[in-house]
Amino acid sequence: MKSLLAAALVCAALPALAEGSDEGKKVYMTKSCMACHGMKGAKPVMTYPALAGQNEKYLLQQLKDIKAGKRLGTVDETTGHPFVQGMVDVMHLVSDDDLKNVSKYLAEQSPGAPKPLDPAPDAETLAAGEKAYNSLGCKSCHGAEGSKPTSKNYPFVAGLNRDYLIRAMTEMRDKVRVNGQSKLMFGTIKKASDDDIQVIATWLSQIDRSAK
Ligand code: HEC
């Protein structure tokens, strides 16, 4: 009797689980997210962040912060507004439930292949990036090759757009981006020079999480 009841409960729960990500897909497709972050969050335009396969908790936290206007950042010289502004402008379209569902949907998508750099980085730059990442201690939170975060609250950093990575690291080092758990980054990132940030971003941006 007990197991029958348990089976009935599982059956009732399963469609509810699938519903979260189906709803999330609908949000992603209809609330303009795809225009900037690309098909399934894996092919962002310009210097925007990829979202496919990112940690669900991290995604939700950033979305809440962006909606609340807590995530600040540098100004995009081509538009005269912060990079995050385009996103802030669409956040009135989404409810708190939409944010939960879209985070779930995005976390379930497969990461895309890295965007090739032009010119292609040389082996020396890539090696310098890996060395700086390891010696500064980034691995203790973001894991080997930026691909194994040590907490579900920490983001994957491999395979993101190079310019986005440079911007994110510089903004946290210079304490422009201070929302969420960014404090956890401060102690480490303040030791990174502009050159370290450049080579780390180049190296991380070319790591292929789709192949892992
Ligand atoms: C007009 C373009 C645009 C639209 C539309 C847009 N975004 Fe964004 N999004 C951005 C940019 C640019 C950033 C990075 C901002 C920065 O550099 O600080 C970003 C950041 C994010 C982040 C944080 C990523 C990270 O790694 O920290 C999430 C999550 C996100 N967007 C999800 C969404 C969702 C979900 C939607 C639809 C409801 C959406 N975005 C709509 C441009 C956009």
Ligand code: HEC
């Ligand atoms: C103590 C843990 C910790 C260490 C060490 C650490 N980070 Fe982070 N990192 C985080 C957390 C937590 C976040 C998310 C911050 C937030 O909530 O906005 C983050 C965010 C980032 C982001 C932005 C991701 C995004 O999608 O916007 C990048 C890039 C990054 N870290 C790279 C690094 C690099 C490179 C190093 C080493 C120089 C490093 N981190 C060291 C915990 C850490």
